[in-house]
Amino acid sequence: MKPYLESIRRLSRVGFILLALVLVASAFLSIQYCVAPYQNNVPSMTNMFIPLIVMVYVGGVVFAMEGFSFLNKRSDSDFYHSLPVSRKKLFWAISIAALTWVAAIVLSSVLLTVIIFTLTKTPFVQLYALIAVPFYTIGAMLVFAACAIAMSMTGTVLTGLGLTVLVLGLFRFMQFTIARGIIANTIIIGWLDLPWYLTPVTNIATGQIAQLMRPMLRQTLYSPINLIYSALLAAAELFIAQFLFSRRPSELAEHGAKSATLQTAFACAAVIPIAMLFASKVISQRDISIYIVIAVAVGIYVIYQTVVLRTFKKVLFSLPWMLIPLAVGVAGYFGTVGVASSMQGFVPNSQDVAYVQFTGENRGSENITYQQYLVSKVCFSESDVKNYAVETLRDNIATIRLTGYISYGYGSDQQAYSLSTQPVTFVLKDGRTISRVLTFLNKNTLLNYCEENSAYNQAIRSLPPMDAVCYLQGDDPFKGEYLENKQIFSALTEELPVTGFPANDSYRYYDPAYAYNVDEEQTYGSLSVAGYVGMTRFWDYYNIRVSMPKTASAWMQYQNTQSDDEHLDLMSDMLEKSATLQDNMDYFNLSIMFYNVPMSDGTKQAISYYFNRSANDNSQSLNDQLQPLMNELSAILVRSTPTTNPSDFCAYTNWSGRVHKTDGTFYGEDIIAELPTSYGDGTYVSGGNIYYVSNGSARYIGPSGGD
Amino acid sequence: MIKARKLSKRFGEVEALTNLNCNIPQGCIYGLVGANGAGKSTFLRLCNGIYQPDEGHVSINGGEVFDNPAVKEHCVFVPDELYFLPQSNLNRMSLLYESMYPRFSVERFADLCAAFKLDRTRLLNTFSKGMRRQAATILALSAMTDYVFFDETFDGLDPVMRNLVKGMLYDDVLERGCTAVVTSHSLRELEDTCDQLALLYQGGIVFESDVQNLKTSLFKVQIAFAEEYDRTRFGDMDILSFVKQGSVANMIIRGDSSKAKALIGAMSPLLLEILPLTLEEVFLFEMEVAWLFLLKRPL
Numbered sequence A: 001m002k003p004y005l006e007s008i009r010r011l012s013r014v015g016f017i018l019l020a021l022v023l024v025a026s027a028f029l030s031i032q033y034c035v036a037p038y039q040n041n042v043p044s045m046t047n048m049f050i051p052l053i054v055m056v057y058v059g060g061v062v063f064a065m066e067g068f069s070f071l072n073k074r075s076d077s078d079f080y081h082s083l084p085v086s087r088k089k090l091f092w093a094i095s096i097a098a099l100t101w102v103a104a105i106v107l108s109s110v111l112l113t114v115i116i117f118t119l120t121k122t123p124f125v126q127l128y129a130l131i132a133v134p135f136y137t138i139g140a141m142l143v144f145a146a147c148a149i150a151m152s153m154t155g156t157v158l159t160g161l162g163l164t165v166l167v168l169g170l171f172r173f174m175q176f177t178i179a180r181g182i183i184a185n186t187i188i189i190g191w192l193d194l195p196w197y198l199t200p201v202t203n204i205a206t207g208q209i210a211q212l213m214r215p216m217l218r219q220t221l222y223s224p225i226n227l228i229y230s231a232l233l234a235a236a237e238l239f240i241a242q243f244l245f246s247r248r249p250s251e252l253a254e255h256g257a258k259s260a261t262l263q264t265a266f267a268c269a270a271v272i273p274i275a276m277l278f279a280s281k282v283i284s285q286r287d288i289s290i291y292i293v294i295a296v297a298v299g300i301y302v303i304y305q306t307v308v309l310r311t312f313k314k315v316l317f318s319l320p321w322m323l324i325p326l327a328v329g330v331a332g333y334f335g336t337v338g339v340a341s342s343m344q345g346f347v348p349n350s351q352d353v354a355y356v357q358f359t360g361e362n363r364g365s366e367n368i369t370y371q372q373y374l375v376s377k378v379c380f381s382e383s384d385v386k387n388y389a390v391e392t393l394r395d396n397i398a399t400i401r402l403t404g405y406i407s408y409g410y411g412s413d414q415q416a417y418s419l420s421t422q423p424v425t426f427v428l429k430d431g432r433t434i435s436r437v438l439t440f441l442n443k444n445t446l447l448n449y450c451e452e453n454s455a456y457n458q459a460i461r462s463l464p465p466m467d468a469v470c471y472l473q474g475d476d477p478f479k480g481e482y483l484e485n486k487q488i489f490s491a492l493t494e495e496l497p498v499t500g501f502p503a504n505d506s507y508r509y510y511d512p513a514y515a516y517n518v519d520e521e522q523t524y525g526s527l528s529v530a531g532y533v534g535m536t537r538f539w540d541y542y543n544i545r546v547s548m549p550k551t552a553s554a555w556m557q558y559q560n561t562q563s564d565d566e567h568l569d570l571m572s573d574m575l576e577k578s579a580t581l582q583d584n585m586d587y588f589n590l591s592i593m594f595y596n597v598p599m600s601d602g603t604k605q606a607i608s609y610y611f612n613r614s615a616n617d618n619s620q621s622l623n624d625q626l627q628p629l630m631n632e633l634s635a636i637l638v639r640s641t642p643t644t645n646p647s648d649f650c651a652y653t654n655w656s657g658r659v660h661k662t663d664g665t666f667y668g669e670d671i672i673a674e675l676p677t678s679y680g681d682g683t684y685v686s687g688g689n690i691y692y693v694s695n696g697s698a699r700y701i702g703p704s705g706g707d
Numbered sequence B: 001m002i003k004a005r006k007l008s009k010r011f012g013e014v015e016a017l018t019n020l021n022c023n024i025p026q027g028c029i030y031g032l033v034g035a036n037g038a039g040k041s042t043f044l045r046l047c048n049g050i051y052q053p054d055e056g057h058v059s060i061n062g063g064e065v066f067d068n069p070a071v072k073e074h075c076v077f078v079p080d081e082l083y084f085l086p087q088s089n090l091n092r093m094s095l096l097y098e099s100m101y102p103r104f105s106v107e108r109f110a111d112l113c114a115a116f117k118l119d120r121t122r123l124l125n126t127f128s129k130g131m132r133r134q135a136a137t138i139l140a141l142s143a144m145t146d147y148v149f150f151d152e153t154f155d156g157l158d159p160v161m162r163n164l165v166k167g168m169l170y171d172d173v174l175e176r177g178c179t180a181v182v183t184s185h186s187l188r189e190l191e192d193t194c195d196q197l198a199l200l201y202q203g204g205i206v207f208e209s210d211v212q213n214l215k216t217s218l219f220k221v222q223i224a225f226a227e228e229y230d231r232t233r234f235g236d237m238d239i240l241s242f243v244k245q246g247s248v249a250n251m252i253i254r255g256d257s258s259k260a261k262a263l264i265g266a267m268s269p270l271l272l273e274i275l276p277l278t279l280e281e282v283f284l285f286e287m288e289v290a291w292l293f294l295l296k297r298p299l
Helices: A002-010 A012-035 A050-067 A074-082 A087-119 A126-153 A157-186 A207-213 A215-221 A224-247 A260-275 A289-309 A312-345 A370-375 A383-403 A443-450 A454-460 A483-499 A549-562 A565-580 A620-639 B040-047 B090-100 B106-116 B129-142 B159-176 B187-193 B211-217 B257-265 B279-296
Strands: A353-358 A420-428 A433-440 A469-472 A523-533 A536-545 A587-598 A604-614 A650-658 A690-692 A698-701 B002-011 B014-024 B029-034 B055-060 B075-078 B147-151 B179-184 B196-201 B204-210 B218-224 B238-245 B248-254 B271-276
Touching: A002 A012, A002 A050, A002 A087, A002 B090, A012 A050, A012 A087, A050 A087, A050 A126, A050 A157, A050 A207, A074 B075, A087 A126, A087 A224, A126 A157, A126 A224, A157 A260, A157 A312, A207 A215, A260 A289, A260 A312, A289 A312, A312 A383, A353 A383, A370 A454, A370 A523, A370 A536, A383 A420, A383 A433, A383 A443, A420 A443, A433 A443, A469 A483, A483 A523, A483 A536, A483 A549, A523 A549, A536 A549, A565 A587, A565 A604, A565 A620, A565 A650, A604 A620, B002 B040, B014 B040, B014 B055, B014 B204, B029 B040, B029 B159, B029 B187, B040 B055, B040 B075, B040 B147, B040 B179, B075 B129, B090 B106, B090 B129, B106 B129, B106 B159, B129 B147, B129 B159, B159 B179, B159 B187, B179 B187, B187 B279, B196 B211, B196 B279, B204 B211, B211 B218, B211 B279, B218 B257, B218 B279, B238 B279, B257 B271
Parallel strands: B029 B179, B029 B196, B075 B147, B147 B179
Antiparallel strands: A353 A420, A420 A433, A469 A523, A523 A536, A587 A604, A587 A650, A650 A690, A690 A698, B002 B014, B002 B055, B196 B204, B218 B248, B218 B271, B238 B248
């Protein structure tokens, strides 16, 4: 216990510094996120705990470097090894003290973040808070263990850091390159279809880097199996580090490695990642890049060996060893091609398939839909679905082998295929699971077969329960702008089952003659809904059509409530003035959507019209001719009354502009409130411009206020 | 008791210790002398379990030292190059020692700090080299171990502090039966301090002996005869050195000085004077003998 407490004390210097930095960063970033004026989605775990991602690496390395710093200096190493405590006990005292500090910092940061989110009433996935503590603690301990192994094998800071990178990343890089090679060679296997052991996020420390390079991997990064595996790996690496630490000669301090042989082994290990590039298919195996890779590998090897061995003769004699990493690279290449070919060629018999699952075409996205979440859990054991999936797999493979890629043009009837690309998981009766990204020739056939499954039918027509919803139409729920949207969502929930359509349009049948703007298909807008179920976040948008009159009416009611006659007058003034724009930067855009326009064929249609003017107008004469008509239209709009009946012939306007008055001031600067500089959907309006939404209320005014 | 048997340690191609054998009895102050690179520090590090022997073994009270806390808790080592925690003071270091050494005495630590007049709250990196050495000595002596190893510790202390440390060491040896192993380049330093001395040369102990015996085992004889004479006249006497200038000869003889005096006196010399040797002279002659022995040793 005493050595442990002593180690806690010894690590307290860096511990308190890191704690302070992480807490300050956590507080700053959390407050910044929570007070941002426009949110439309629940934050991801990465968004919530950015400082802890840095902590995984910095904390792991810093605690190991501080805890075992004595190994790098002869006098310090001698002192610690003279103490009456076994090396094993000393190692575990330092490691458990580091674990204590890491856990304390992670826990403090998570608590602070949760407190800030709770106080500001910002929605977040509560399970994230629970999982974050073990997740980031284990991640940091993986880095710590790698660094401890490195420091037990070397005696300088530089070689310690270099070897840490190798211990931590060499195997993972090989895993990554092999995985990439398989994906590139098979074409029908994506990052989320790889066997678990090939997924580059199994190690949650290096997985953080992998998820930055391949964002879709975030979907699996936080899985419990990765957490358990990483915990076991961290424990195993710590035991290896302890073994090496116990046998480490004290005299190794201030030396790169125990022997020249070990130095050469380090050099070979450092070259392996470069040689492994062959396997990844990043480089072509035919062109000059193969020679460049070999030259770079040899160059790094020679430089490393020259630095550590110091004599040209020794470097020369060690050169044959370089063939080992090159051989690993070549073996990696052929191994990857072989494995990829085998994986690609595997087609199960449909009678051997227990069921198939569809994980959703945008499964790698941060924003999957609620319906996709439900559908991904449905097990399709219907033979039609299984047969169609197996046949498609066979057909996709044949196409790839024929052309080198997925290529479908027209069917035998010269009609274009209605392709649907879907990740499919085959669960075989013997328990095996294979996942492939399949391109189905006919989306409607697939949907038709899927609809044989009642769970699927229910899933695609489900809307998220209200208690899972955190954002409606992007409004912050705590700012009191929520209730009208809630009414729209309630109406949607009530009316959707009546229509019989899927909640999300992506599950609708493909119709080449589909008219989106006719009769009941006329769309007034869309309601975005964001929330979470368990640890799964969803982000949906639902089109509000005439076919759902109560919903459409609620939508119109909401828009009208937000509108202001003063804004419409302003629009009218600006439109009139737009005929004589003087300033080169001035412009005016008006879009009008007319609904329920009676057509000669008896249908009612939605028709849009756009009118744009600027000081440098390219269609000056045409716009001049149209201007009186537009002025008249504007006058009609000003005279008209708001409606909430979706069956009415009505208009919906959306306008923006920057127009000088004759006195040099701008139209609207006296009535438009100051709003943030960033619009939530990513639109950014440059300084001085004024942007309006359809209801005429200002969404943005430039940083110069009245400019 | 510290026992080393066929103790060998190599650093790459350098043989630091080769087949070293020695016994260091309990309750003595044992001095190790030797030139730079003789292996003194290596021997102390092996005794403290810092290094693992390549061959042979070293034991304390019958137990192997390397990675054996049960043995190491009886040993404390004050190396030549000292270690202190970064940004620490004596109080912080005492916590470290207290957590590692089961018999660490806080009272003694306080007493020693007072005796050495060291500020316990002052950062150690602001101490002078000598003060840092005092601090390390205080911490080591407060650990109350049975074995204390000083690697050239006294060399960096001023005479007053040196005497103070020596006094404390004597007390520990006498009162607690503590054993101290001290290395130094300065024979004069060890001459006054140690009970036993060993000479390390090229990784091996050339000889070890009780200081008192050592001082009396060799003596210088100044002699002159009326007639011509040479070395053979003294028969079986163990003469290490014989230098004759004119009729006067100077001899270094190993053995009992009173017996030698009686024997030579019986030869009726014109001049006979028995002179004691300084420890330094004794070592020089012993090393010369050792060197000759090594040269004659078959390869």
